[in-house]
Amino acid sequence: MPAFQSLHISEPMGASSSRLSTPFLYFSAFLASIYTAFMSFFSRFKPSPVLTLNARRLRTVKPLGEGGFSFVYLVKDDAGSLFALKRVRVQLPEHEERLRKEIEAHKLVRSEHVVTLVDSMILKEGGSVVEGLLLLPFYEKGTVQDLIDRTPLNEFIPLKTILNLAVDVCAGLTAFHTQDPPLAFRDLKPANILISAEGHGVLMDLGSVSEARVKISSRREALALQELCAETATAPFRAPELFDPPSNGEIDERSDVWALGCTIYAMAYRNSPFDGSMTAAVSGRLSFPGRDPYGATFRALIESCTVTDWRVRPSISEVQERCRVLLETENGQV
């Protein structure tokens, strides 16, 4: 029986209450209690209107987005400059580790194709970290995922736009891959590429960045890596070696090249070519839509990035070169 029918509504005390208004009063009280519960739950995540980050006073303008680990708000400082403020919730030790890694990665890597960390702060309560605040430049044009979502279903993003963004992403990834020891971005996808006012691609969300070259010498180590990647690398863009790491071998930064191939595919055909299952990634089977304005060389570029054996996958500089050559052909320079 539905809960509503099981409610026995008795006449409230007080002679003045009329029969007609009683159900209405109970219903109002019911709505009010739902509203209170709802508000108290969400107020935990609601930003205070004015927040101080080190020496800056920041006023929240509006929410910008939400990820699995954070809420991002548009904020304004006293001088009227706009920023994106990422508020990272810390509830578990692994959240704190991810937050610290994200801040550390920002400090290590400098590139015009990687978002700059303007400022950061770690908030503690009773000695424990409860939240991280990351202040970032605000990108009004949003992300490549927003660009895909804004493109009407019967239209395609122009090849030049895709290739220019791919060249920028390669430059951003190179900044990680050329660190000593090399770093891997590990969560490349259209939602993690911001678009600058000039239309350039800029990598953001450095929370999954890790040492790229991992030697694995047992099944236990392979499973530990698999588990880590299940939490940090978005499944449809996750390389097969991160889904099913070898029990004896070494993986490297070319897991980002796989994700780049999937990202280029998604810019062209809206979604990753893989559905996020291990079976699909490990098979590496790509299919292209019948209606395809981009041509065979473009499809071959994606195919080269999504070779399942990472040891024969091209490096990021090779992919960047291929994108440049395609772009020159497209611009009629060859």
Ligand SMILES: Nc1ncnc2c1ncn2[C@@H]1O[C@H](COP(=O)(O)OP(=O)(O)OP(=O)(O)O)[C@@H](O)[C@H]1O
């Ligand atoms: N600097 C920025 N300028 C404009 N919008 C931003 C900026 N940074 C983040 N956003 C918006 O906020 C969203 C969430 O940000 P972000 O990906 O960093 O969060 P996350 O919790 O790490 O996400 P995920 O679960 O994908 O790892 C983005 O998809 C984007 O829409």
